[in-house]
Amino acid sequence: MKQMVTAKDVAKLAGVSQSSVSRVYFEGAKVSAKTRAKVLAAAEELGYHPNEFARSLITNRTKIIGLVMKGVQNPFYPQVLKQFTTAFKKQGYSVLFVHTQNEELQREDVETLLNYNVAGVIITDATMSLTVAEDFRANRIPLVFFNRKLNTGGFYSVCCNNLNASREVARYLIGKGAKDFAYISGNSDTSTSREREEGFVEILEQSGIPYRIYQSDYTYEGGYQTALNMLEGGHLPAAVFAGNDIMALGVIDAFRKKSIHVPGDTKVIGFDNIDMAGWPGYGLTTWEQPIEKMVEETIHYLMDEIEEYKGFGRALEIEGRLVERETV
Amino acid sequence: MKQMVTAKDVAKLAGVSQSSVSRVYFEGAKVSAKTRAKVLAAAEELGYHPNEFARSLITNRTKIIGLVMKGVQNPFYPQVLKQFTTAFKKQGYSVLFVHTQNEELQREDVETLLNYNVAGVIITDATMSLTVAEDFRANRIPLVFFNRKLNTGGFYSVCCNNLNASREVARYLIGKGAKDFAYISGNSDTSTSREREEGFVEILEQSGIPYRIYQSDYTYEGGYQTALNMLEGGHLPAAVFAGNDIMALGVIDAFRKKSIHVPGDTKVIGFDNIDMAGWPGYGLTTWEQPIEKMVEETIHYLMDEIEEYKGFGRALEIEGRLVERETV
DNA sequence: CTGAAAGCGCTTACAG
DNA sequence: CTGAAAGCGCTTACAG
Numbered sequence: 001m002k003q004m005v006t007a008k009d010v011a012k013l014a015g016v017s018q019s020s021v022s023r024v025y026f027e028g029a030k031v032s033a034k035t036r037a038k039v040l041a042a043a044e045e046l047g048y049h050p051n052e053f054a055r056s057l058i059t060n061r062t063k064i065i066g067l068v069m070k071g072v073q074n075p076f077y078p079q080v081l082k083q084f085t086t087a088f089k090k091q092g093y094s095v096l097f098v099h100t101q102n103e104e105l106q107r108e109d110v111e112t113l114l115n116y117n118v119a120g121v122i123i124t125d126a127t128m129s130l131t132v133a134e135d136f137r138a139n140r141i142p143l144v145f146f147n148r149k150l151n152t153g154g155f156y157s158v159c160c161n162n163l164n165a166s167r168e169v170a171r172y173l174i175g176k177g178a179k180d181f182a183y184i185s186g187n188s189d190t191s192t193s194r195e196r197e198e199g200f201v202e203i204l205e206q207s208g209i210p211y212r213i214y215q216s217d218y219t220y221e222g223g224y225q226t227a228l229n230m231l232e233g234g235h236l237p238a239a240v241f242a243g244n245d246i247m248a249l250g251v252i253d254a255f256r257k258k259s260i261h262v263p264g265d266t267k268v269i270g271f272d273n274i275d276m277a278g279w280p281g282y283g284l285t286t287w288e289q290p291i292e293k294m295v296e297e298t299i300h301y302l303m304d305e306i307e308e309y310k311g312f313g314r315a316l317e318i319e320g321r322l323v324e325r326e327t328v
Numbered sequence: 329m330k331q332m333v334t335a336k337d338v339a340k341l342a343g344v345s346q347s348s349v350s351r352v353y354f355e356g357a358k359v360s361a362k363t364r365a366k367v368l369a370a371a372e373e374l375g376y377h378p379n380e381f382a383r384s385l386i387t388n389r390t391k392i393i394g395l396v397m398k399g400v401q402n403p404f405y406p407q408v409l410k411q412f413t414t415a416f417k418k419q420g421y422s423v424l425f426v427h428t429q430n431e432e433l434q435r436e437d438v439e440t441l442l443n444y445n446v447a448g449v450i451i452t453d454a455t456m457s458l459t460v461a462e463d464f465r466a467n468r469i470p471l472v473f474f475n476r477k478l479n480t481g482g483f484y485s486v487c488c489n490n491l492n493a494s495r496e497v498a499r500y501l502i503g504k505g506a507k508d509f510a511y512i513s514g515n516s517d518t519s520t521s522r523e524r525e526e527g528f529v530e531i532l533e534q535s536g537i538p539y540r541i542y543q544s545d546y547t548y549e550g551g552y553q554t555a556l557n558m559l560e561g562g563h564l565p566a567a568v569f570a571g572n573d574i575m576a577l578g579v580i581d582a583f584r585k586k587s588i589h590v591p592g593d594t595k596v597i598g599f600d601n602i603d604m605a606g607w608p609g610y611g612l613t614t615w616e617q618p619i620e621k622m623v624e625e626t627i628h629y630l631m632d633e634i635e636e637y638k639g640f641g642r643a644l645e646i647e648g649r650l651v652e653r654e655t656v
Numbered sequence: 657c658t659g660a661a662a663g664c665g666c667t668t669a670c671a672g
Numbered sequence: 673c674t675g676a677a678a679g680c681g682c683t684t685a686c687a688g
Contacts, residue, residue: 004388004445004467006665017675022667029667032673047466052443053381053390054665057680060332062381067425073603078406085427094440097395097425099413112422115380117332138375139332220607253609275401279548281581281609334681345659350683357683360657382681385664658688664681672674 005048014042025050056117065302066118068098068105070126074218074246075274076289080124080146083295091303093119103189104128110135120302122146127191142305144298147289149191154313158298160289161317162192166199168322169241169269169287174207176328178239178267181211184226184251186218186243193218193243196271200241212237216247223250231258236266239328245270245277245286252282252327267328283326290318333376342370353378384445393630394446396426396433398454402546402574403602404617408452408474411623419631421447428454431517438463448630450474455519470633472626475617477519482641486626488617489645490520494527496650497569497597497615502535504656506567506595509539512554512579514546514571521546521571524599528569540565544575551578559586564594567656573598573605573614580610580655595656611654618646 007021014021016035023029024039031039042048056062065088071077085095096116098109105128113121114135121136124146133155136143145157173181183200186193197213204211212235216222223242227250230236242248248270255262262268270277273288297316305312335349342349344363351357352367359367370376384390393416399405413423424444426437433456441449442463449464452474461483464471473485501509511528514521525541532539540563544550551570555578558564570576576598583590590596598605601616625644633640 049442053384056381058667114377
């Protein structure tokens with residue numbers, strides 16, 4: 001149906017061989033300036049574009065990175081997506097975007113990634129079963145878990161240091177004189193929520209400070225509802241640590257609704273430092289995830305492994321920082 | 329480097345021809361149940377995946393849709409992205425995600441799309457020069473502008489009916505008794521902002537109601553700052569229509585900061601109906617864009633044109649609806 | 657229903 | 673520096 005312009009067409013018009021046309025478009029190949037000029041002129045006239053598929057077929061490598069995302073609702077992820085796409089563009093890579101509904105990447109999505117023979121894969125905010133992960137390994141496709149850790153070893157993951165962060169958060173809140181805490185967890189099957197809980201609780205236990213854990217789901221509505229439930233249960237803690245910012249915003253709005261003053265009556269702290277945390281309407285004190293650094297490290301690793309596959313695994317943890325605003 | 333398992337390998341193990349292996353994986357081809365079983369078993373054992381690149385090369389069509397986005401910061405777009413990806417997955421298509429910084433799609437990004445010989449392209453929240461658009465036409469690649477109109481004809485675009493919407497918004501506000509209006513525009517080079525301004529102003533002119541136009545940029549900070557500027561200029565209109573929700577939220581927060589009560593002192597209405605508009609903290613009255621319908625129509629058109637390219641152009645406008653909450 | 661063979665548009669040794 | 677030729681992993685007429 002589609003009438004593609006091929007290197008052969010260009011070669012004919014330019015009066016050179018098809019190999020020469022190829023060389024003009026292949027980085028690192030040598031062509032004389034004269035040939036190049038002829039080819040470029042002919043290509044321009046015909047509207048030629050080298051076919052990436054033919055190229056990938058023969059070189060046996062692609063310039064595609066598979067980017068898998070789950071939580072597109074959380075404003076944290078659009079930022080991540082944007083940073084990845086622009087960074088990869090600079091490296092000459094394109095991104096194949098895969099959206100998954102589930103916490104675990106489905107086999108069907110993996111098939112797609114494998115069929116396209118992607119150069120590398122980033123799994124954001126989701127995990128996958130070990131057997132599926134092994135599929136990538138068998139195909140020597142480098143894989144990074146971004147903001148999520150796999151409990152089974154041997155894989156590369158890039159996270160914020162959640163354990164340290166939540167310890168710091170606990171110490172900070174204690175330093176502010178709070179005597180009674182709540183932690184609102186995200187989805188319990190996520191490593192981030194588990195670690196944030198663990199570090200937080202660890203310090204509270206050490207200090208003998210009472211606390212309660214509320215189970216939620218990393219959404220605004222979840223945070224809102226949880227705060228309401230707290231109040232209905234007659235429990236207003238001196239400080240609440242929400243597993244992420246978007247829940248913290250829900251908590252603040254629920255408190256506001258019930259005329260509970262933040263930080264006067266109770267303190268609220270979040271995690272991520274999404275744009276909205278800085279909005280004057282909220283002024284949320286939070287722990288900032290070093291996205292830029294995390295993205296950078298992810299790409300660095302991926303490029304190394306694409307260059308030479310080693311299947312190197314490691315749980316990389318990058319330190320974030322406290323951002324003080326008005327809710328503590 | 330990478331040792332791919334090919335159809336040939338599977339054929340050898342299964343004791344059939346390579347053609348038979350191909351037929352098992354190609355929809356619509358006929359194979360006996362016995363052959364299929366043998367092939368599937370062998371494929372499973374070897375971990376075979378058909379190479380999409382070889383497939384595309386021979387069929388001369390791809391299962392990739394190029395999705396171009398600009399405004400990933402606006403929460404409106406993650407929703408759009410998610411809907412597109414899931415809908416395309418159902419149709420067996422994958423999405424190549426392209427992020428552009430500029431209002432106009434850069435040639436470099438177009439090259440990528442062309443090199444991958446994408447089956448279709450969606451341009452979201454951005455436009456492109458006519459010469460670039462012609463590149464797609466020359467390659468018979470269907471193209472849709474989503475939420476943006478090209479002033480030059482002949483292209484397909486899917487938008488909310490912005491003109492009607494803003495007329496309705498004006499009538500609604502007038503009906504609420506407001507006597508003095510402001511419109512806060514988004515980036516002036518966008519068709520959406522121009523049309524929303526036009527429809528709004530049209531009704532106000534007809535009714536002889538005074539108004540002012542404030543130039544802004546579709547961001548929260550822009551809305552916030554504009555509202556502050558209004559007040560500093562000594563102008564508190566009876567109602568402000570913000571070109572999108574995210575600006576409206578900024579306006580509300582600025583008013584709140586200055587102790588101006590919404591909707592008591594002034595009314596605020598937005599456009600989009602992003603998730604946050606419904607948050608209890610804001611309760612923003614707004615005009616809802618029918619995203620689901622818009623996505624559906626876009627995909628419908630694209631699939632038709634992929635099936636048989638006609639290069640059919642049209643500015644499709646879909647009616648949205650008013651969502652009344654607490655700011656008017 | 658199945659297999660042998662041609663060919664999709666490229667890259668890349670190999671000669672010259 | 674350039675061209676002729678092989679080959680990447682598939683699909684698809686064409687016979688049988």
